[in-house]
Amino acid sequence: MKAYLSVFRMRFRLETHYRGAALGGIACQVFFGLILVALYRALYAGKPQSMPLSHVTTYVWLQQAFFRMLLASDADLMDKIRSGGIAYDLCRPLHLYGFYYVRIMAQKLMGSLLRAGPMLLFAALLPEGWGIALPASVPALILSLAALTLGLCCICAMENLTMAFTMRTLDQRGIQAMMNLLMMILSGNVLPLTLYPDSWQRIITLLPYAQMLDAPIRLYTGETAVPQAPAILLLQAGWTLLLVGAGCLFWQRNQRRLIIQGG
Numbered sequence: 078m079k080a081y082l083s084v085f086r087m088r089f090r091l092e093t094h095y096r097g098a099a100l101g102g103i104a105c106q107v108f109f110g111l112i113l114v115a116l117y118r119a120l121y122a123g124k125p126q127s128m129p130l131s132h133v134t135t136y137v138w139l140q141q142a143f144f145r146m147l148l149a150s151d152a153d154l155m156d157k158i159r160s161g162g163i164a165y166d167l168c169r170p171l172h173l174y175g176f177y178y179v180r181i182m183a184q185k186l187m188g189s190l191l192r193a194g195p196m197l198l199f200a201a202l203l204p205e206g207w208g209i210a211l212p213a214s215v216p217a218l219i220l221s222l223a224a225l226t227l228g229l230c231c232i233c234a235m236e237n238l239t240m241a242f243t244m245r246t247l248d249q250r251g252i253q254a255m256m257n258l259l260m261m262i263l264s265g266n267v268l269p270l271t272l273y274p275d276s277w278q279r280i281i282t283l284l285p286y287a288q289m290l291d292a293p294i295r296l297y298t299g300e301t302a303v304p305q306a307p308a309i310l311l312l313q314a315g316w317t318l319l320l321v322g323a324g325c326l327f328w329q330r331n332q333r334r335l336i337i338q339g340g
Contacts, residue, residue: 080171085179092187099191102145106196110141114207128271131210132298136269138200138209139294145188146229147260147290151181154240155249163244167332174237174328178321182233213299220306224293227313232289234320235260241327244335265291271300285316 114134121130154177157163166173200209212218239256243249261267263286270281270291281287292309295301301309 081175081179084171084176085183088180088183089187092184092191095188096191099188102188102192103195106141106144106192107199110138110196110200111207113137113141118206126272128269128300130206132271132300133269134207135210135298136265136271136294138197139297140264140266140290142193142196142200143189143225143290144266145192146185146232147264147266148257150236150249150253151177151184151240154180155243158240158244158249159247163335167335173332174325177240178233178237178324181236182229185229185232185236210298212297214303216303217296217299220303220310221293221297224288224296224306224310224313225290227310227317228289228293231285231313231317231320234317234324235285235289238320238324238327241324241331244328244331260286260289263287264289265294271295283312285320288313288316 114137117130117133117137120126121133126133154163157166166176169176197209202208212221235256239249239252242252246252263270263281263284265287270278270287273281282291288309292301292313296303296306296309
């Protein structure tokens with residue numbers, strides 16, 4: 078465990094070096110956040126929806142603040158898969174899946190923290206109807222943070238499963254584009270899942286994508302009541318364990334079939 082913590086700390090510190098990229102990401106996500114809020118305000122002016130506008134704007138800003146957590150990928154691993162450099166990592170006295178799991182977790186966590194703080198502060202200073210609202214309650218805030226942690230674990234498990242497919246195809250572009258599209262739509266980044274038809278929500282909210290950011294945000298805004306939180310957390314934990322188990326098995330099969338040419 079100490080070795081994995083060391084890997085996590087090193088990757089965590091490495092992410093702090095990319096301050097320029099973080100500033101660019103903040104500017105980009107703030108711009109898109111303002112555009113989306115303006116669009117939703119225009120929609121509500123013409124036809125108010127069942128979800129309060131303050132919840133929608135809060136949903137938008139939280140999605141934009143943690144966008145890096147959703148879509149960041151380990152480019153170093155992709156390069157190693159294509160070049161055969163992953164052979165060096167096979168020599169490490171660590172479980173290869175666990176090694177890259179903690180790396181991607183540190184990357185997503187630090188990248189999100191660098192962007193989320195300034196963005197949420199900016200959103201909190203905006204006028205009512207444009208910015209982020211306070212959490213529904215203190216218990217809702219605590220539970221949403223717990224759900225966000227489990228959501229991060231679920232995202233990392235999904236990312237490592239994507240990398241397992243890349244080890245078979247040697248080109249991540251196809252599978253990565255498909256997975257990013259599914260995550261953008263089914264996690265609520267393009268459209269809050271609470272605005273989907275009720276019949277769709279019964280299915281979408283049970284998928285792993287909804288556990289990544291939608292579930293924590295619903296707890297924060299109060300769309301999901303505090304008594305329902307244990308069921309949400311159990312669902313998140315269940316999907317995380319399932320994806321981690323599937324990823325481990327897939328990586329082990331890939332390692333047994335791995336052929337590296339050159340030397």
